[in-house]
Amino acid sequence: MLRTAHVKIATAAAGLALLASACGTTSGGGTTPSAGGGRAKPPSLKALGSVGAGEGTVNILAWAGYAEDGTTDKTVDWVTPFEKETGCQAKVQVANTSDEMFEKMGSGTFDVVSASGDSSLRMIYAGKVAPVNTALLTNYADVPAFEKDQNWNSVDSVAYGMPHGWGAQLMAYRTDKVKPAPDSWSVVWDPGSPYKGAITNYDSPVDGIAAAAVYLMSTKPDLAIKNPYALDQKQFDAAIALLQQQKPAVGTYWASYTDAQKALESGTTVVGSTWQIIVNLAKADKAPVESVLPKEGATGWADTWMVDAKSPHPNCAYLWMNWETKPDVQAQIAEWFGEAPANTKACALTTDKTHCDTYHAQDEAYFSKLWFWSTPQSDCLDGRTDVKCLPYSQWSKAWSSLRS
Amino acid sequence: MTALPPAGTSVAPGVPAGRRLSAWLSGRPRVRLAALLAPPAIWLTLVYLAALLALLTTAFFSVDEFTNAVTRTLTLSNVRDVVSDPAYLRASARTVGVAAAVTALCTVIAIPMAFFxxxxxxxxxxxxLVALVLTPLWASYLVKVYAWQAMVQPGSGVIAWVLRPLGVDGPGYGLMAVVLTLTYLWLPYMVLPVYAGLERLPDSLVDASADLGAGPWRTFRNVVLPLAYPSIVAGSVFTFSLSLGDYITVQIVGGKAQLLANIVFANYAANLPFAAAIAIIPVLITVAYLAVVRRTGALDNL
Structure with a gap:
């Protein structure tokens, strides 16, 4: 209850910020929008040269479960030892959506953010985050090559962050209500689904539309969708039509992980898109909930720690990134959150020795099969040049219209 | 406080500064008026109108198609998107419907309560009794809304549990739950003005109506209601506009239903100009509502 209230208060405060930010729209500077969809280079910003003594404080904007200080579960705490070791007091705020992270970064309010792929590139091009000096990232060498220099953490081979971990947007279901155990997304997309009214969907433009596109890739092959983040008008319209058709069957679109957890626990929702941590927390409360990666594949997220371009505590920010990606801390996070750790040295340290196998942490083939959140652009991400794809602004507009 | 010397014992040399100031002001009524009005005027223009104006202006800015960062190129496209998409027209109608239903329910509950x-x-x-009506205002908004979540929760909620023997389902999450919760939240804002209005109504008028042969219903309709009308309208301004802007209740008990404020909240991070364009709608609705209220003359009799 208390945690939920905190999240809601943060939500309310963010809402109040609308008027405030409306006054300061001049701060949009940094990007140079260029004609014809091709993008200008990101604003040139300097990475930190060397890590000095900590500034005493670090402000962290993170996904739920990424910076635990023992308040959720007394035994789950890697923030307190960080504070003791480095002298940097960690002030953590949990973000619910990528848009929220995008909005809050760039002003120096936060030093580091655990950005996902659907906001990271936008943050880079908007000049909100600075490149990182990989020589100062003590665990960078232990991250498998297939996670580095990806289009959500680098631009022109310049790294903008430290990989944190990754995973799939899974399907959660109530084992007592959803029988037989589902292995396909059809239980949430099929108009005849018996779970009508108790289906849940993640309230995010990028993940929501891409998830529909992933399902269409296997059910409507004639649409020829090659990448769910590269949709031309026809493919995009098909995805929106699928979402519109699903809408009456959806009970809730969840944006806060605590609300998603409560809905699964009470049985208000019985099946739908989830994060493993939601399922873990619900199971800890003894709710009959399981998760599955359906056969059609799934969207996924690969999260990166990034440093704010105006970070007032850059030394503590680097100390945090290094702490957070240490093998032993990565092992704790990976098991608590339910994801593949970026630092594969963590695999030897997990209490469940099969954890990294379960999450395919070192499996490049599996990694390449997940559709990691990316920012849609008008230059199609799948390399097509004969058509224009719909850029992010169109995705967010269509999602807003769908939800209204 | 105790350190202050007793009044009259501290005689400052010469005339005290305060007295000199008031002597100077006494001959200058315009300066007095300006000093009186400056703080509220500054507050209204700088804090209130400037913020609104900035919001309205933002509605005409564009965003970068890739980062969605605000660029200061003027465009009508946000407003056009809002007007041309029937989804937002429906959302506006839904929002006004909820606000009207909440206001109507509050009125129906508040009049007998206030009369009593x-x-x-x-x-x-x-x-x-007034203190009791005000008690819910002492509890946090969120506590009350989450309490209502427990009330309306489908299957295991209190309402569903009470209705089960009758073979009826509870309202579950949705607009009905939003209306119930908002009615609960805003009821004191309707009861108080109506109570104040009825308290001013002389008992002799009710007695006279009875003496002249009117039944209780006739007295209520022809005497009490017309005299209480301005205070009902005053209360409705609160309940209507508070409902129009609420989004947290809708998030918690509304299921997938969205009102205008939810759309603003969902978009302000992703696309501020579009959120600003949506935010103009409730401003227009409120202005229209106040204009209608003013035409009825209710505001003159407050």
């Missing part, structure tokens, strides 16, 4: 408090209950218990 002002006319029936013994005078000495009135203060206590």
């Amino acid at each position: 408090m002002a006319k029936v209950a013994p005078a000495r218990s009135r203060g206590l």
